[in-house]
Amino acid sequence: MTEETDFTQQDSDGGSEEVVLTPAELIGKLEQAWLNEKFSPELLENKCEIVECVIEQLDHMIEKFFPHVLEKEKTRSKGEPSILSPEEFAFAKEYMANIETYLKTVALRHMPPNLQKVDLLRSVPKPDLDSYVFLRVKERQENILVEPETDEQREYVIDLEEGSQHLIRYKTIAPLVASGAVQLI
Amino acid sequence: MDSAEVEFLAEKELVTIIPNFSLDKIYLIGGDLGPFNPGLPVEVPLWLAINLKQRQKCRVIPPEWMDVEKLEEIRDQERKEETFTPMPSPYYMELTKLLLNHASDNIPKADEIRTLIKDTWDTRIAKLRVSADSFVKQQEAHAKLDNLTLMEINTAGAFLTQALNHMYKLRTNLHPGESAPSQDF
Secondary structure, eight states: OOOOEEEEEEOTTSOEEEEEEOHHHHHHHHHHHHHHHHHOSSOOOOOGGGGGGGHHHHHHHHHHHHHHHHHHHHHOOTTSOOSSOHHHHHHHHHHHHHHHHHHHHHTGGGSOGGGOOOOHHHHSOOOOTTOEEEEEESSOEEEEEEOOSSSSOOOEEEEEOTTOEEEEEHHHHHHHHHHTSEEEO | OOHHHHHHHHTTSEEEEEESSOBOOEEETTEEEOOBOTTOOEEEEHHHHHHHHHTTOEEEEOOTTOSHHHHHHHHHHHHHOSSOOOOSSTTHHHHHHHHHHHOGGGSTTHHHHHHHHHHHHHHHHHHHHHHHHHHHHTTOSEEEOTTOOHHHHHHHHHHHHHHHHHHHHHHHTTOTTSOOOSOOO
């Protein structure tokens, strides 16, 4: 019999919850989290115990979108799960501080006094939630709204059958990725 | 995603081998394997089968669909139909390549199989090109691609999604009255 492993999770209040996963399930979850994060245009919810192995992907994404990520964290209310783990949050803040110092030292200092501020939120590109992604459906979904591409088309609804594969814009199905109902491929 | 990563996912597929050594059951993170007894067939993941074969510790049994007549039928059906036929394995391309490269002595009519698979692949990729072309021309918002394998999606996918993203941006920027921020990647 395969052994079962306990993975103790710390939630945001500092209490702990035990989630019992078989090692095989853990590898499966790791793979799913890896694939979803790889193909998603935006940063997805943090999966504490499996994130160590996905750390490189996340670093890259944080570096690309850092002011928006930090802004999102700031506006996140108490009860909702954090998008970043404590280590990632520290990394993001440090990265931001480093970039600001770098821009200041290398360029801003030499510019006329009234132009010496840079608004990172506006100058760094936002994650493109309108990107197209491929997905496979894990749980059947009904009545997903597909928005029209041109003015002549009208919006229509589709059902997502279990096991089927689709190409669609990320924005429409973003909540389904978070809930695990679809898998990005 | 690289083809190497798709191959990595394909290597989890199970194949039957006949080992020439004996070993008790082993308990790996992804699941239990074995026990191994010389001369008795056992199912193992592809990555292990290839490794054992390279060390001359087993003989590989080709999957039952890796047979000239079966593949001829599949190839003919693919050529006849305009839609994609379901393939015998979601990783047919990777399985064939790895098994033919490392275990061709265990597979009857290896060269014919190679040619048949290549023909089927070419037909499917051509169909994929045509359907991507019409997707773009008709500016569809959504596509269902059920019987496509991951390797095929991956071959055409990166370019297709980037092209669609650019087109979407060009289209939405035709209407400057909308609330799009001035810098949207």
